[in-house]
Amino acid sequence: MANSPSGDSLISRVVRILETFDTDRSSRSISDIARRTGLPASTTHRLVGELAEYGLLERDERGNVHVGMRLWELAMRGSQALRLRQIATPFMEDVQAKVRQHTQLAVLEDDEALFIERLSDRNSGANITRIAGRLPLHASSSGLVLLAYGEHELQQRVLDGPLVPRSAETIVDPDALRVKLAEIRSLGHAIAPGYIAPESTGIAVPVRVPGGAVLAALSVVLPREETRHESTILLLKAAAQGMSQAMRAQQSISH
Amino acid sequence: MANSPSGDSLISRVVRILETFDTDRSSRSISDIARRTGLPASTTHRLVGELAEYGLLERDERGNVHVGMRLWELAMRGSQALRLRQIATPFMEDVQAKVRQHTQLAVLEDDEALFIERLSDRNSGANITRIAGRLPLHASSSGLVLLAYGEHELQQRVLDGPLVPRSAETIVDPDALRVKLAEIRSLGHAIAPGYIAPESTGIAVPVRVPGGAVLAALSVVLPREETRHESTILLLKAAAQGMSQAMRAQQSISH
Structure with missing residues (x-):
């Protein structure tokens, strides 16, 4: 389902994107995320865009990405x-x-x-x-x-x-x-x-x-x-x- | 990208699944999730399975599903x-x-x-x-x-x-x-x-x-x-x- 040509699933790619954030580094540029996940820049851009659409990631005024309050809410409340x-x-x-x-x-x-x-x-x-x-x-x-x-x-x-x-x-x-x-x-x-x-x-x-x-x-x-x-x-x-x-x-x- | 015939994206379906859990109801059966999200049973089963593979959801011994500690960790740490x-x-x-x-x-x-x-x-x-x-x-x-x-x-x-x-x-x-x-x-x-x-x-x-x-x-x-x-x-x-x-x-x- 929704597998890329390299065979990894969309969910695995989302997990890889989320894994790039931690307490010391809660904000990253899209190119930084692409480099750390090994995903193509275009794929990273599209996926970050879609995750941001649902509030799971958020972008600040400089275009940097961070984990969205909505993801925290969904993960936390249940x-x-x-x-x-x-x-x-x-x-x-x-x-x-x-x-x-x-x-x-x-x-x-x-x-x-x-x-x-x-x-x-x-x-x-x-x-x-x-x-x-x-x-x-x-x-x-x-x-x-x-x-x-x-x-x-x-x-x-x-x-x-x-x-x-x-x-x-x-x-x-x-x-x-x-x-x-x-x-x-x-x-x-x-x-x-x-x-x-x-x-x-x-x-x-x-x-x-x-x-x-x-x-x-x-x-x-x-x-x-x-x-x-x-x-x-x-x-x-x-x-x-x-x-x-x-x-x-x-x-x-x-x- | 990864859109179903009805046009909703995979990420929107994942969000709908996560939204079925809350503090009062932290554990649900797959059929319950399917009913509440309006997703077909087979789609729900497959998606829950894939989310569970990455620890984002977890299943207990009775097959009930709850939000995984891994999702909490990813959402929380950044x-x-x-x-x-x-x-x-x-x-x-x-x-x-x-x-x-x-x-x-x-x-x-x-x-x-x-x-x-x-x-x-x-x-x-x-x-x-x-x-x-x-x-x-x-x-x-x-x-x-x-x-x-x-x-x-x-x-x-x-x-x-x-x-x-x-x-x-x-x-x-x-x-x-x-x-x-x-x-x-x-x-x-x-x-x-x-x-x-x-x-x-x-x-x-x-x-x-x-x-x-x-x-x-x-x-x-x-x-x-x-x-x-x-x-x-x-x-x-x-x-x-x-x-x-x-x-x-x-x-x-x-x-």
Whole structure:
């Protein structure tokens, strides 16, 4: 359907265009989009024009293109991310009010941790995480939780590597990672000191759907010198349990 | 390009499919989607399949379809909504910490107020607003601010009506609305007591880009019996000013 001579579908080309935008680069020229997608200039021009017609992309006065508010609206209003975020935010705020650093929520997506919410204090320490940004499963505390409670096939894919280091302290040895995952399952939390960045420690716990499966990871990022790990873990576990109970309450309303 | 015999483009059909999902109905069967979009069942099946292949839609174990996390990610990470939200959230939290009801941020989209963020207290009063939800310009306090500072053509379209009532107190007379808009511009804030729902009062102020144009409306929703209007307006104005200054600071960094 609607395939180009090279065999890629229209939808794949639209995805490639959307992939050229990110938090650091939210606006691009059409020629820039063509270059990055590898699509012919005429195709890019036509597709951007059609996407703009429906408000999925928007063009500014200089002709630069950015993601349209309409696409955000369509993607957001029915999304699981929004539902999960709405359940999670009050509990995340409880954590954030005490920890006053960064409190974040991640889900598993394409073998990576995708962050769907982050609360930060204006004076919080360094943190690389971004909303709608991703981190590797083996390197981030959230990713380690999602991996530890993930399917066997997922663990095997990640352990088969390559385990790319994000810092000097990232676990890159499969045997050491296997031990770490067992430890996370046994303790019910993950601590990742300096695995992503030398100056930060991530601490994460699983968030379970009522019934048991792990749906998300709730985490905080502390400055490395901060040693309130035990109290942080207790706060995170209480918040994760609150989220599960709120999901259960919502299920019982909708039935 | 890729037009069906009826002349609608593939992208328009994708948009129609995405439009069937919302906060109340985040999961639908394929036959339900076909019925609501008016697309043939076979077309719907094929399109949903292709969108699912790229993760833009997802199917659960019962075959029901929902908006995919990947679409959320693509729409979110480059979006103006996320940028604006990230600038606005700390200031919204300052308001929320004092008012402890609902604090919300809206932008103008297709002659309606589109809400891109909402903070609520667990004990807040009633509020119909939702993230990625919309309200009419003439009925909501945020909408009235966006309308009062909007272009002349926008005001004319809205004043030409129909001005549909959302409650017994919604302004539906064009002359009365014109007076209200002049009052908002003169005071620098909008108060909408019971215009949307009899039990709530919306209070909104404009958020300006550095330089002057109104980019968004910042609002709170109070229970009708709550009369702290003056102090709320001062809080909102201080927060809106903080947002403009933060935008200016960000601009100077990126140049």
